[in-house]
Amino acid sequence: MIRLLHRWPGLIAAVLLIVLSLSGAVLSVFPAIEALGVAAITAPLNVADLAARIKSVYPDVEQIHRAPSGRITAFWFDAGTPGGAVIDPATGMGIGSADVPALQRWLTTLHRSLFLDDTGRIVMAVGAAAMLTLALTGVLLVVRRTGGWRHVLTRLKGPLTGRIHVEIARVAVLGLALSAVTALWMTAATFGIVPEPSGPPAFPTVSGQAGFDLAQMQALRDTPVSALRDLTFPYPGDLTDAFTLQTDQGEGYVDQGSGQLLAWQALSPWDQITETVYMLHTGQGAAWLGAILGLMALSVPIMAATGTLMWLGSRIRIRHNSSAGQAETILLVGSEGGSTWGFAATLHAALVAKGQRVHTAPMSAFAPDAYAHAARIIVLAATYGNGAAPASAKGFLDRLIPSRPVPMAVLGFGDRSFPAFCGYAQQIATAAQAQGWPSLLPLDTVDRQSPQDFARWGHALGAQIGVALELNHQPVIPRTQPLTLLSRRDYGETVQAPTAILRFALPHLPLWRRLTGIGVMRFAAGDLIGIIPQGSPVPRFYSLASANADGFVEVCVRKHPDGLCSGQLFDLAPGDTIRAFVRRNPDFRPSGTRRPVILIGAGTGIGPLAGFVRANRQHRPMHLWFGARHPASDMLYDTDLATWSADGRLASLTTAFSRTAARSYVQDALRRDGTRVARLVAEGAQILVCGSRDMAAGVADALSEVLAPQGLTPAKLKAEGRYGEDVY
Amino acid sequence: MKTLLAALALTTALTLPGIALARQVTLTTTLNPYGGNGAYLALYVTDAQGAYKGSLWMAGGKSRYYEHLSDWYRATGGDTAEINGITGASVGAGRELSITLDLADALFDAGYVLHIDAAVEDMRNSPSEIAVPLTTAGAGQPTAGRRYIATFAYDM
Numbered sequence: 001m002i003r004l005l006h007r008w009p010g011l012i013a014a015v016l017l018i019v020l021s022l023s024g025a026v027l028s029v030f031p032a033i034e035a036l037g038v039a040a041i042t043a044p045l046n047v048a049d050l051a052a053r054i055k056s057v058y059p060d061v062e063q064i065h066r067a068p069s070g071r072i073t074a075f076w077f078d079a080g081t082p083g084g085a086v087i088d089p090a091t092g093m094g095i096g097s098a099d100v101p102a103l104q105r106w107l108t109t110l111h112r113s114l115f116l117d118d119t120g121r122i123v124m125a126v127g128a129a130a131m132l133t134l135a136l137t138g139v140l141l142v143v144r145r146t147g148g149w150r151h152v153l154t155r156l157k158g159p160l161t162g163r164i165h166v167e168i169a170r171v172a173v174l175g176l177a178l179s180a181v182t183a184l185w186m187t188a189a190t191f192g193i194v195p196e197p198s199g200p201p202a203f204p205t206v207s208g209q210a211g212f213d214l215a216q217m218q219a220l221r222d223t224p225v226s227a228l229r230d231l232t233f234p235y236p237g238d239l240t241d242a243f244t245l246q247t248d249q250g251e252g253y254v255d256q257g258s259g260q261l262l263a264w265q266a267l268s269p270w271d272q273i274t275e276t277v278y279m280l281h282t283g284q285g286a287a288w289l290g291a292i293l294g295l296m297a298l299s300v301p302i303m304a305a306t307g308t309l310m311w312l313g314s315r316i317r318i319r320h321n322s323s324a325g326q327a328e329t330i331l332l333v334g335s336e337g338g339s340t341w342g343f344a345a346t347l348h349a350a351l352v353a354k355g356q357r358v359h360t361a362p363m364s365a366f367a368p369d370a371y372a373h374a375a376r377i378i379v380l381a382a383t384y385g386n387g388a389a390p391a392s393a394k395g396f397l398d399r400l401i402p403s404r405p406v407p408m409a410v411l412g413f414g415d416r417s418f419p420a421f422c423g424y425a426q427q428i429a430t431a432a433q434a435q436g437w438p439s440l441l442p443l444d445t446v447d448r449q450s451p452q453d454f455a456r457w458g459h460a461l462g463a464q465i466g467v468a469l470e471l472n473h474q475p476v477i478p479r480t481q482p483l484t485l486l487s488r489r490d491y492g493e494t495v496q497a498p499t500a501i502l503r504f505a506l507p508h509l510p511l512w513r514r515l516t517g518i519g520v521m522r523f524a525a526g527d528l529i530g531i532i533p534q535g536s537p538v539p540r541f542y543s544l545a546s547a548n549a550d551g552f553v554e555v556c557v558r559k560h561p562d563g564l565c566s567g568q569l570f571d572l573a574p575g576d577t578i579r580a581f582v583r584r585n586p587d588f589r590p591s592g593t594r595r596p597v598i599l600i601g602a603g604t605g606i607g608p609l610a611g612f613v614r615a616n617r618q619h620r621p622m623h624l625w626f627g628a629r630h631p632a633s634d635m636l637y638d639t640d641l642a643t644w645s646a647d648g649r650l651a652s653l654t655t656a657f658s659r660t661a662a663r664s665y666v667q668d669a670l671r672r673d674g675t676r677v678a679r680l681v682a683e684g685a686q687i688l689v690c691g692s693r694d695m696a697a698g699v700a701d702a703l704s705e706v707l708a709p710q711g712l713t714p715a716k717l718k719a720e721g722r723y724g725e726d727v728y
Numbered sequence: 729m730k731t732l733l734a735a736l737a738l739t740t741a742l743t744l745p746g747i748a749l750a751r752q753v754t755l756t757t758t759l760n761p762y763g764g765n766g767a768y769l770a771l772y773v774t775d776a777q778g779a780y781k782g783s784l785w786m787a788g789g790k791s792r793y794y795e796h797l798s799d800w801y802r803a804t805g806g807d808t809a810e811i812n813g814i815t816g817a818s819v820g821a822g823r824e825l826s827i828t829l830d831l832a833d834a835l836f837d838a839g840y841v842l843h844i845d846a847a848v849e850d851m852r853n854s855p856s857e858i859a860v861p862l863t864t865a866g867a868g869q870p871t872a873g874r875r876y877i878a879t880f881a882y883d884m
Binding site for chain 2: 062063065075077081082084099100102105109117118189190191192196197199200202203232240244
């Protein structure tokens, strides 16, 4: 519901909001320009002296106006011609034109009413209301996404467009909401919905005298220039007229024969609110605020663009969707942002291609009685925030009562760096088991929309239902570049773990592209390289052990007995070429501080860790725990590690070997070094773990034990951004 | 061209004898290209001593801005009952406002003065920019304003 209230006003009003925000941003500059040009008043000055000063220069002065910025303007009537100028209060002399710049007037009218007068004002007010709705619902969505008010400002994960959208919104939301609320108030004031201004008091009886010395008029002497709004002079020669004085307190008349205040009308509280609202919206009288609001308004086009992209990305069409009653496979989707629908569409298409009848629906439409021909139910469930059900899964758990036992499989989508990873999928799996649904496949998970996780699960599903399923979920087909193998170092043959460090040359680019930076591969150690093997469209990802600054692409590959891609990589000889693309993995790399780094890896997991150490030219204390099988066989990077230890890039190296007499794993080494590890963490160390899923789980258990006395857990460190995992 | 029968409005606003004798008058106000937003104009009548007698037309719909028509506002206290039914849109820079109404004969050659107050957003107020005596001889004679109004004339 909240998402719909955010999406539709945003999409419908996008163009209007862009016009409003861009014109508003430009308009916000004018008060600042005006404030810069204001001649400063050095000594306290009252209105009587100012008026006398101006009258000595312009004897026919009719009106003196002070803008909220402090700029003073005078208007006069000289020999039948009206004139006006910005006044230097120190001399009373004119120093510039009194006219509002034409551009400012044009933009004001555009911003206020689109040149459509009252119709336009209403359209723009609707725009402001849309903006306010977007701000409020946006805040609620961010609260939900981050898992509560306390986490609203945490670092964001997920696709770039979504991150940009929320990061900018977090900065700008208060300003945009303020601009929207004040805009609505101003529209209400224009249309008389809030009480009208109290206006001047009734015109009093005047003395009928004239010619009192302007500089001696008591009512004007009592008014400092800083409080002045407007002073209008009586008509020359009209003895029934009086001075009209407007200040920030109210409005009244001053007798031209005595200089005394004759009548006064104070500003009502409503007037004062409206004036404050006007200042907050326009920045007139608060130029710095106006400039800030203007800058924030510039975020609106970016958010409109990223928001639209997010919506387009979430619009997935399911083709050949069978009815619930006829389908053999029921595919249920619980998605919050819509990305899980993309996976569902891929699975749906793959099953349909194998001749299956598939019904895909949101989890909220779950209706077990209707699934007359269903042979299996597959649930793809995302988790939102701290284990909450996603929007399209409303009421699913309540209806999870089988009318006949259909085998069910649950696949969770989530982000491993959140504590409640796939928490909702786990709830479903547990509830399904408790309700007696047979299990088609054990619960499995897809971390951060990983295509590999999804493809792996697809193989398991295919094996279970007797079809060969290749799930290639690749929303955008990345552009690959050719990489030529420079050298390879082979390890591990004697311990049945053939492993190679492969070093490729960076793609050769023409000079103009190197100079302009177009098409240049940019990556750091810890990023991923996607390689599309021959015979499969699904890319395999490997962690990079080098940065583009090193001048080469390096990966560690272990040959798996049936591995398609690892086999092809392993067969490469120097001079051979593969095609690859880079995928950023910004959550897995050392943070930019001087604090220690604990690197933990086993087998090929040392690749990115070695890359971090190689790039550690600042000699930040980096401590590596490395697990392998045998020091004589698969001690990857053996010579490099010695060099880096010697030159200070690596502070300490601890190894654990599983095929020696010690039979030790890396988690055993961590337990042994518990005191040292705990001390490093107490100093603020960041922990980066790379290796197999089992090894990472073992490491997390070991660290839980080691850190328990400090009251810390890997989950807590993750929440602080101090625990990164790259597992496969 | 705006045509209306203002006789009834005038009997309440202008307490004049011999109202049965009325003539059709066209008031034409042409604005200067002063380069601003639309002008608010108040057309009203005072007697020879300057005492307010009644309003003929108000160009501009939002009463919160009427105080800038300062002479009219001072005379009426901003009372919108004075302009009920005789209110129209503000007049753009360089545009013309033309109103035809039935004015009592007694208004003419009796010292009555027709005033126009003008006001424009972000620009100075211009009260009584036009103040012309209503005479049969003066009909068709254009009068120049001083700031927003290029010319004003009444034709019978």
